[in-house]
Amino acid sequence: MSTAEITFDAFESSERADPYPAYRRVRDAAALFPYAFDEVPVTLVTRYEECSAVLTGADWGHGYAAGISPFRDTTAAIPGSFVRMDPPEHARYRKLVAKAFTPRMVGELAPVAGQVVNELVDAAVQRGELDILADLAVPLAVAMIPVRLLGADPADGARFREWQLAIARGSDPDTLLGEADMTARGAAAMACMGYFAELIARKKHSPTPDLLSELVAASVDGDMLTESEVIGISLLLLVAGMETSINLIGNGMLALLRNPEQLRLLRERPELIGSALDEMLRYDAPTQFTIRVALADTVVGGREFKRGDGVVVLTASASRDDRVFPDADSFDITRYAGTRPARKHLGFSLGIHYCVGAPLARIEAEAAVLTLLDRAPELRLASDTIEYRPSLIHRGVTALPVTM
Structure with missing residues (x-):
């Protein structure tokens, strides 16, 4: 079937x-598929090999600094957001972030996460009910990122979630957003920047x-991040x-609950x-x-x-x-166990923009997953009706809700 006979409606x-x-x-029709994204004619890259080539290729980046990107810059209002940067600026940010966000620091967070999860599950067991998103994944993420990593006030958890959702939704194409979504995106970004400016001063x-x-x-060789750059990283x-x-826990637990034989296997073999x-x-x-932009004339999948x-x-x-x-x-x-695991998935991307928080x-x-499986032996979905957030880039x- 030719691409002309296929409509992309995902x-x-x-x-x-x-x-x-x-x-x-x-994907079955073509590795490279013409599409209008946010009213901009671009190409969908649908298959693994071609996606990997773009993500790891030196000829591909974001192109905002060079003024060549056809895409709306979803982080234009946020200074210091290195997800939109290309080398050499990106390398500078990554090096400075790595100086602070060390493997040792991440490793020290494991027992903290375990303690937070145990407290949240304890409360759920006492209630006899649990919403894996609202009662576990969200409060865990708040406790670990704005509170533990960034040193913010735990009492501001609801505000963080509100801001985070508004900005995440706003990262979708403007043509798919309502006026209220775009207003909320801007207001949340401004509120966040003001909050973190005050926190950084302290x-x-x-x-x-x-x-x-x-x-x-x-500091690396005398180079330090500016205040606006620290705000952007925050x-x-x-x-x-x-x-x-949040969505890794939610989507992952949903997959386990919809595949009870896999849930049983993980419960029996937690080393998996x-x-x-x-x-x-x-x-x-x-x-x-x-999204990516060709930084130079290049070839992927046989196409120039x-x-x-x-x-x-x-x-995905x-x-x-x-x-x-x-x-x-x-x-x-x-799939990823044993001596011959599957090829690397793209869930955290690849290349220089591989997720720093992975x-x-x-x-x-x-x-979250191991504690739930250990503490709730009768874990079941409380409803077969599952609703998804409207966001396209972020799926969750x-x-x-589950019964325990």
Whole structure:
């Protein structure tokens, strides 16, 4: 079937519950598929090999600094957001963030996550009911990122969630947003920047043992982050970090609950948790796609792209590509176990923009999933009706009530 006979409808609201058949239709039709994204003519990259080539290729980036991107800059109002940057500026940010966000710091967060999860599950057991999103994933993400990492006031948790959701929703194409969505996006970004500016001022005067204080003080060869840059990184951690970990737990637990034989296997063999998390990220990723721009004339999948050409990299489609992942639409927690694990999924992207918060998201999800399976032996979905948030880039359910 030719591309002219296929309509890409995965971004339609009617497909929100399950966009994967729509991804399959375009993936089977072509690796590179013409599409109008936010009213801009671009190319959808649908298959694994081509998506990987774009994500890791030196000829691909964001192009905002060079003024060649055809896409709206969703982070234009947020200074210092290095997800939109290309080398060498991106390398500078990454190096300074790595100076503060060390493997040791991340490792020290594992027992903290375990303690938070145990307290949340204890409260759920006493109530006899649990919404995995509202009662576990969200408060865990708030406790770990704005409170523990950034040293913010725990009492502001509801505000963080409100801001984070508004900015995450606002990262979708403007043509798919209502006026209220765009207004909320701008208001949330301004409120966040004001909040973190005040918090950074306090950290400068009285540092505390958290990432934000480390970012304020981070220095590499005499180079330090400016205040606006620290604000941008804080917003990135708040929005992308919270959304990724919340939706990894929600989507992952939903996959387990809909595949009870896999849930039983993980309960019997908790050592499979690492493989299970990778399969959750492959099977139903928290982030469904990303965008890139050709920084120079280049070739991908046998097609020539000119400098300034835009592509939408459908990472969620690539991770279901049967050419790479046999029986790709099946959820199999052993896929990444053993001596010959599957190819790397694209759930955290690849290349220089690989998710800096991936280790923390995995720590949170591991604690949440294993504790639930251990403490709730009769865990079941309380309803077969599952609703998804309207966001396209960020995929997650609105609620996930379970019986225990």
